[in-house]
Amino acid sequence: MKLRFAIVLGLFAALALPSASQAALPRTSTTLIVPGSSIGGLKLGAKLSQVTKAWGATKSCEYQCLYEGGKGKEETAALASVLLESKQPGAPGKVWLMSLNVGFKTVHGESVPNFRTPLTKFRTAKGIGLGSKVSEVQRAYPKAEKHVSTGGYGYFEIPGPKEIATDLTFNAEKRITTVAVESHHGG
Numbered sequence: 006m007k008l009r010f011a012i013v014l015g016l017f018a019a020l021a022l023p024s025a026s027q028a029a030l031p032r033t034s035t036t037l038i039v040p041g042s043s044i045g046g047l048k049l050g051a052k053l054s055q056v057t058k059a060w061g062a063t064k065s066c067e068y069q070c071l072y073e074g075g076k077g078k079e080e081t082a083a084l085a086s087v088l089l090e091s092k093q094p095g096a097p098g099k100v101w102l103m104s105l106n107v108g109f110k111t112v113h114g115e116s117v118p119n120f121r122t123p124l125t126k127f128r129t130a131k132g133i134g135l136g137s138k139v140s141e142v143q144r145a146y147p148k149a150e151k152h153v154s155t156g157g158y159g160y161f162e163i164p165g166p167k168e169i170a171t172d173l174t175f176n177a178e179k180r181i182t183t184v185a186v187e188s189h190h191g192g
Contacts, residue, residue, distance in 0.1 A: 030074045031060035031085050036127045038134060038184060040146075041165025044103045045127060047087065049169065049188045051100040056087050068098065074122050079111040083122035104185035107135050118182050127184070139179040149173070 033045035042048060047059040056070055057063075063070045067089070074083035084106045089098030105127055110119040120136040128134040131145035142149060142161050153159035157177035162170050168190060174183035 040163045040171035083108040102187040137181045
């Protein structure tokens, strides 16, 4: 569990770093999150051309496609990310992980999640997405595995077939700050 939690938090931290290959937030025809399968019409295993068709183009997208929202002073932007991998060097990559992440803003000297982002429109058929409360996740997905770390942070894992999973990371205030759909653990 500790390794899994570290991977989830590490992914979030990596996405918070600035990158020259970011584009605006995804422009999708749907905002549906299908646990274990897709986010916004983009499916696990999709090719790069399908990423561009489903979410829009980015400046560079060899291993990671980043989509960044606007941000104000003393804020980090909301991010959507697609990670690609290939089985052989030089071969075209396929989607193995998609994620949606809230940005953060400073309020009275404290960094807090900023749920005022278009990414909160992305929801599962059961109404779960960024900003959902832990209690709502537990009601919607009673079989989801809950993992909690010190400070009240943690994540839910909705297991799928084989190694496929959907992770819903929550903060100390018990609200979802990251949604990730992945084909396997790690990269």
